[in-house]
Amino acid sequence: MTLAEILPFLALGAVGGTLAGLLGIGGGILIVPGLAFLLGDGTVPTDRLMQFAVGTSLATIVATALSSIRAHHGRGAVDWPVMARLTPGIIAGALLGAAIADLLPTRTxxxxxxxxxxxxxxxxxxxxxxxxxxxxxxxxxxxxxxxGIGTLSSLLGIGGGTLTVPLLTWHNTDVRAAVGTASACGLPIALAGTVGFIVMGLGTSGLPAGATGYVYWPAFLAVVPTSMAFAPLGARLAHALPRMLLRRGFAIFVAIVGVRMLIG
Structure with a gap:
């Protein structure tokens, strides 16, 4: 890709990383629709556009999850025994989610x-x-x-925090430990999901240069550095800005993006 083509992906990573650090919702919620928009210019086969967006998003989460695990583990906020109990199901579910995504039309x-x-x-x-x-x-x-978490997260290209945190807090887990454990669970989700999307996409006709299955590596390489660099900025802003106002402002933005994806 040329510099002009790379810049939008760098910007996507920066915004996704900032919002992930600011709101703790995981960058995949923004990165998937962003990749679908940026790759929708014919870079990847149009009938597999969402599969590429989801698969590439999961690959980026592998890198960001490693950074997040280190930060949360340093604060003693990861419940490793709980993660160990969740992980077998997560891996199986993430592989299943990739298989389901491969069967679905990209519009669905x-x-x-x-x-x-x-x-x-x-x-x-x-x-x-x-x-x-x-x-x-x-x-x-x-x-x-x-x-369940692995299947839905892999199908959607997210790290699973929006599913895992409410589940753990509902089961009497301290919210800090829930967030830290959910961040750690993002790694097996992303690893298994990425493998699944690579395998499922290997037989796709018209794969672009730089793609392995449904993972488009040039986009991955552009999104990851800025996503990881800007996540700490989001965390700092979270302590300086009115959090509920930000949550609701972002909620409106997410709703607009959701409606846009529904209407095509």
Whole structure:
């Protein structure tokens, strides 16, 4: 890609990283529709556009999750035993999500993502976390939760924090530990999901240069550095700006993007 072609991807990474640090919602919510827009110029096969956007987003999350894990582990905010119980289901679910995405027409996948954005928008408008009600179940039950989280996260190209944090807090997990553990769970989601999207996309005709399956590496290489560089800026801004006003402003933005994806 030329410098002019790279700059929008750098900007996407910067905005996605800032918002991830600012609101703790994960950059995939913005990066997937951003990649769908930027790659929609014919760079990738148009009938597989959303698959490339989701697969490439998951690849970027591998890098950002590593940075996030280090930060949260340093603060003692990752519940490793809980993550260990979630991970088997997450891996199986992430592979299943990639397989489902491969079967769907790209328009259907865009509609699914648009509906998800509208749900996230409503959630951002609501204050706080869901009230705690119970303890996490044993290995089988927690693995089942992980399978659901992995499937939806891989299908949508997100790190899973919007699903994992409410689940853990509902099961009496401290919110800081829930956020840290959800960030750690983003790594197996992204790794398994990326592998799944690579494998599922290998037989696609018309793969562009620089793509392996449904992962377009030039976009990955442009998004990741700025996403990782700007996430700390977002975290600092979170302590200086009115958080609820920001959440609701972003909720409106997410709703607009969701409607845009629904109407095509």
């Amino acid at each position: 996948l865009a509609i699914v993502f648009g509906v998800f954005l509208l749900v996230v928008s409503v959630r951002l408008f609501l204050p706080g976390q869901p009230a705690a009600h119970r303890r996490l179940p044993g290995w089988p039950g927690t693995s089942a939760y992980g399978a």
